Amino acid sequence: MDGVAVKAEKLTKFYGRTRGVVDLDLEVRRGEVFGYLGPNGAGKTTTIRLLLDLIRPTRGRAEVLGLDSRRDGVAIRGRIGYLPGELALYDRMTGGELLRYLANLRGGADWGYVESLAERLQCDLSARIKSLSKGNKQKIGLIQAFIHHPELLVLDEPTSGLDPLMQHEFHRLVREMTEEGTTFFISSHNLPEVERISDRVGIVREGTLVAVDDVDSLKRKALRRLEIHFASPVPREAFAGIAGVRDLAVDGVTLRCTVAGSVDALIKAAARFEVLNVVSPEVSLEEIFIDYYHGEGRAP
Ligand SMILES: Nc1ncnc2c1ncn2[C@@H]1O[C@H](COP(=O)(O)OP(=O)(O)O)[C@@H](O)[C@H]1O
Ligand SMILES: [Mg+2]
Structure with missing residues (x-):
């Protein structure tokens, strides 16, 4: 097992003539929290969708956990947890029903773990999803990403909609999981948050990676x-x-x-x-x- 969790080589996506991302070269190391920072429209979601083979690159390639993102997309998705940026959940289920359903798709999950996550995030699993606020839906999205203890978590703006207390709890969860060796790729448009939780930061702007830096070094320059x-x-x-x-x-x-x-x-x-x-x-x-x-x- 080499030390690279995510690797992109000249990864490029155009939507017709609209630039998604261009010539992205990127490496995320195993065990690190990589913050992917950029303003709205910079290309964060596009990058994540390319890595997960949810959209096809115009050119370039990516590897996730040493596997080819396109050839081995199914195998990759089984080993990672993913929180999409625009979360679409089955509205009529309760959070608990949805998580049980997703856990079963994953071959069953440790329900005690799900309940402990729900408790820490103050997430009511008995409420119907359609009745939940954006922040509470986001919590269900986070729990489903963690449910099978994946070795890599790819989270697209995970704290959007969470109140500050819950953001803090989320940061603690991230820290605890990295102590067990989990790798995180977290996109955000919020610099203070990225500074707080990341080991390294990639800054993306207008589809281009303009810098990759240790957080300490970023702080010195910021x-x-x-x-x-x-x-x-x-x-x-x-x-x-x-x-x-x-x-x-x-x-x-x-x-x-x-x-x-x-x-x-x-x-x-x-x-x-x-x-x-x-x-x-x-x-x-x-x-x-x-x-x-x-x-x-x-x-x-
Ligand atoms: N499905 C799509 N069709 C056309 N253009 C898109 C699509 N998705 C994203 N874009 C464009 O690609 C650029 C990057 O978007 P995105 O990756 O969503 O940025 P971010 O997640 O950083 O806000 C933007 O200009 C956006 O309008
Ligand atoms: Mg986005």
């Missing part, structure tokens, strides 16, 4: 927006010329800026005054991509 609220007005000069600080605006008791890389120097400068609050609003992916385009490797 832009952060910071807002610091002080007890009394602070002088702008106290914050001029700090490494990595851009777009500095000081307005009386409020400082706003963008920081590339470490926030250490800025925080130390701020600590000379009385700080009431520090807020870090989310930076859009677009801003991060701009940094990747214009500042690849820029020292923080």
Whole structure:
């Protein structure tokens, strides 16, 4: 068993003239959590559908668990768990009925495990699926992906619709499963989430993989927006010329800026005054991509 769980070589998909993904070269290592990050329309779902042989590539190829994605699609699907981006479930069943049905298709499953997952995700298995909220449907989708303890999980935007507490529980599940050797390929358009759960991140934009990086290295390069609220007005000069600080605006008791890389120097400068609050609003992916385009490797 080699160390590669997913491999794509020049994988390309055009929908007619619409670009899905182009010349994707990608390797996911066994046992890692690979975050596949990109804004809407970037090509995440297309990539996942290609890997699972749900759509055919225009050119290029992929391997999943050492098997050819097209030739061995059936064998691959038996060994992986998959959460589709647009989840379609049998509406008239209850969650429990659907999971039992899917478990039987998989040759039976450990029902105690299903119930423990449902409990952790606070998922009511007795409710009809059509009566469930988006988030609660998503939980059923997650449980069905985990049901047979697959060695690889391919999850397309798994936390969309989940409230923060359940997102947190999901992250814990991922961590526990990776300790048992499970590999994850998780797509997301949410950078903080990807930072939190992934070992490595691939950034996809307009159908092209623009970067693959360790999370630690991404964090060092990523832009952060910071807002610091002080007890009394602070002088702008106290914050001029700090490494990595851009777009500095000081307005009386409020400082706003963008920081590339470490926030250490800025925080130390701020600590000379009385700080009431520090807020870090989310930076859009677009801003991060701009940094990747214009500042690849820029020292923080
Ligand atoms: N079935 C389809 N037919 C035509 N175009 C599609 C289809 N699926 C996706 N696309 C297009 O391919 C591009 C990538 O889409 P997608 O893979 O769904 O992105 P993401 O999952 O990152 O939001 C988009 O421009 C989208 O409009
Ligand atoms: Mg998608």
